[in-house]
Amino acid sequence: MSDYDVIVLGGGPGGYLAGERLGHAGLRVLLLEADTVGGTCVNVGCIPTKSLLHSAKTYLHALDGARFGVKATGVEADWATMQAWKAKTVKTLVGGVQANLKRLGVTIVNDLGALAGPGRVEVGGSIQTADQVIMATGSEPVMPPIPGAEGRVVDSTGLLAIDHIPERLVVIGGGVIGVEFASLFAALGSRVDVVELLPEILPFMDTDIASRAREGIEGVTFHLGCRVESLDGEPGSSTVHFTDAAGEPQELTAGTVLMAVGRRPRIADSGAAGAGLDIVRGAIRVDDTMRTNLPGVWAVGDVTGRSLLAHAAYRMAEIATAHILSPGQAPPGQRLREDTIPWAVYSIPESAGVGLSEAQAQARGLDVTCAVVPLYLSGRFVAENGVKAPGAVKIVAETGSRVVRGIHMVGTYAPETIWGAAAVLENELTVEDLRQIVIPHPTVSEGIREASWGTP
Known part of the structure; x- marks a missing residue:
């Protein structure tokens, strides 16, 4: 035994x-x-x-x-x-x-x-x-072998334990961890720069939503398409040397440098x-x-x-x-469907999504129809944020079948709302099915219904 x-x-x-x-x-x-x-x-x-x-x-x-x-x-x-x-x-x-x-x-x-x-x-x-x-x-x-990085950078665990709000922070990496920390410390008054290798932050996001999320994060300067080459400097003051999108050398100096290129x-x-x-x-x-x-x-x-x-x-x-718990059997529905796992980014503003982005759908050879609507169509969103606050919903649906393949959001309560979008994808609902779902009013989640009616 x-x-x-x-x-x-x-x-x-x-x-x-x-x-x-x-x-x-x-x-x-x-x-x-x-x-x-x-x-x-x-x-x-x-x-x-x-x-x-x-x-x-x-x-x-x-x-x-x-x-x-x-x-x-x-x-x-x-x-x-x-x-x-x-x-x-x-x-x-x-x-x-x-x-x-x-x-x-x-x-x-x-x-x-x-x-x-x-x-x-x-x-x-x-x-x-x-x-x-x-x-x-x-x-x-992940700690990439960047010359001079050892001893001059902290990871997310180290930054969580910091005993002060940095006056100047440089974040290497524009993924979830980097963006959340950049947003946090910018809100608290730090001068923050994010250096990202790719042409847009949060590369798993639909580009329409990612760009809106980036533009909505106040107090952060984003350096996109930039490759970090090395670090140097004295204790308490590190200089990040990088090549910008045009191939020109650039540098940023800060008391704290976060390495956030992934896990x-x-x-x-x-x-x-x-x-x-x-x-x-x-x-x-x-x-x-x-x-x-x-x-x-x-x-x-x-x-x-x-x-x-x-x-x-x-x-x-x-x-x-x-x-x-069910040896020799196949419990119904108990298998992983990665396309229906939602994601969320808790920066300021927040973002969330589930399913395929427009680019991912096209890469799979799907013919898709998309719609993007602003969240100021939601009465609660306007009541709590005004009409100028960043917020939008995007729907990606197959043109022929009308099955919804992706729902993406940026704005207040997006992470709290996205589970409903995940249920839409889990059940392979069409745009017309989605339009028939009754959503409480006034809620920010009504933006999803508005996006369904905006889908051609």
């Missing part, structure tokens, strides 16, 4: 949710986590950044309150208190995850663990056995390669049910390279556990 029914390597969103689902079903589960349960998302990612962004937004609301009839004096950004709020939020959520796992009978061991083969995991120098193993070791920041699956020390798992482009290869090439071994979350999002890890964990 095996020591456990399931061993889970990694306590991030995919790992702890798998533990919760399996523990709820009464299975004997061992969860291995070298650090703190919650993973990157809860401890040094999604949650702490959203806590600080909420503080920044509250600060901006106070500064801007006079136009809404609320006058405040002596408004200031207290970074120490913001950090304390962030820490309290993280502690509360970590404690909640730990308590729930304990309540469900999951055994937690603070050890990285390493896969030693199907059903075998090395833990603290000994082998623990299980009928099933789930790899959920997450991801880690990669965490494979090293997990035992994945040595145990014989297929590693493709630095990630564990899985099928749409989260099975690996080894019997009884599954992989979920960032380590699969399929979608480096916490909610995608949740979905992968749900799929894997559904199949583990």
